Amino acid sequence: MLGYVAQSKPNPARGRAGDDLHGASMDREFWLERWQRSEIGFHQQEINAHLQDYWAHLDLPAGSRVFVPLCGKSRDLLWLRARGHTVLGVELSSIAVHDFFAENALTPQAARQGAFERCKADGLEILCGDFFDLTPQHLQGVAGVYDRASLIALPPELRVRYAEHSATILPAGVCTLLVTMEYPQGEMSGPPFSVGEDEVRRLYAARYAVTHLHTKDILAENPRFRERGLSALREKVYRLAVRAV
Numbered sequence: 001m002l003g004y005v006a007q008s009k010p011n012p013a014r015g016r017a018g019d020d021l022h023g024a025s026m027d028r029e030f031w032l033e034r035w036q037r038s039e040i041g042f043h044q045q046e047i048n049a050h051l052q053d054y055w056a057h058l059d060l061p062a063g064s065r066v067f068v069p070l071c072g073k074s075r076d077l078l079w080l081r082a083r084g085h086t087v088l089g090v091e092l093s094s095i096a097v098h099d100f101f102a103e104n105a106l107t108p109q110a111a112r113q114g115a116f117e118r119c120k121a122d123g124l125e126i127l128c129g130d131f132f133d134l135t136p137q138h139l140q141g142v143a144g145v146y147d148r149a150s151l152i153a154l155p156p157e158l159r160v161r162y163a164e165h166s167a168t169i170l171p172a173g174v175c176t177l178l179v180t181m182e183y184p185q186g187e188m189s190g191p192p193f194s195v196g197e198d199e200v201r202r203l204y205a206a207r208y209a210v211t212h213l214h215t216k217d218i219l220a221e222n223p224r225f226r227e228r229g230l231s232a233l234r235e236k237v238y239r240l241a242v243r244a245v
């Protein structure tokens with residue numbers, strides 16, 4: 001169950017066109033408040049099934065460094081580490097970062113590094129701060145990305161910035177496993193926002209070969225979305241890979 005809507009208070013001011021900087025800071029406030037109020041219905045106790053089923057499609061060597069943007073306190077970080085990866089996340093909320101280490105009985109070493117607080121333990125590292133402050137130096141050596149529920153967390157104009165910034169900071173040749181959600185946007189306001197395949201291709205196809213790997217109908221297992229009036233709800237999984245020359 002996704003549960004976003006269970007605790008989400010729609011904010012009509014989010015996602016306005018043409019208010020990029022203001023919109024970005026409102027977006028940060030929105031997410032910080034969600035964590036302060038423990039309104040984190042998006043958090044999954046279980047390891048994400050799509051990650052387990054499709055991670056192998058990235059064909060990354062064990063030991064490679066993996067980046068998890070907007071990671072929350074996702075337990076998927078632990079699964080990636082158990083696969084032999086060193087894992088780097090970025091997350092805005094210090095509550096999320098603190099909870100991730102505490103709930104998994106890890107004692108991180110913490111150090112201030114520019115715009116970020118860097119927290120590290122046992123092959124897991126989370127930069128606590130704003131994704132948009134990341135530079136290529138932070139992501140040196142990253143070979144793969146696991147991106148669940150980042151795009152759908154952001155209003156449309158920030159999604160464009162997000163994809164552009166990702167391209168600026170990620171090393172060349174990086175592959176991504178991307179998990180998004182889509183539904184008729186007119187039936188419900190986000191977040192979670194609907195991010196359809198056409199948008200995924202608009203955001204990424206110029207730089208990556210976009211392969212649709214899987215679609216799952218999830219409306220039946222999310223009754224609250226149905227109560228909010230949704231007639232359809234699907235999760236979609238994609239691989240973004242370097243274009244063959």
Ligand SMILES: C[S@@+](CC[C@H](N)C(=O)[O-])C[C@H]1O[C@@H](n2cnc3c(N)ncnc32)[C@H](O)[C@@H]1O
Binds near residue numbers: 092129131149150
């Ligand atoms: C829908 S949640 C998904 C969390 C995680 N990927 C998961 O699967 O549980 C989106 C997360 O992005 C974080 N976030 C939002 N904007 C951010 C930003 N600009 N920089 C870093 N994290 C951000 C929020 O605090 C929240 O934890």
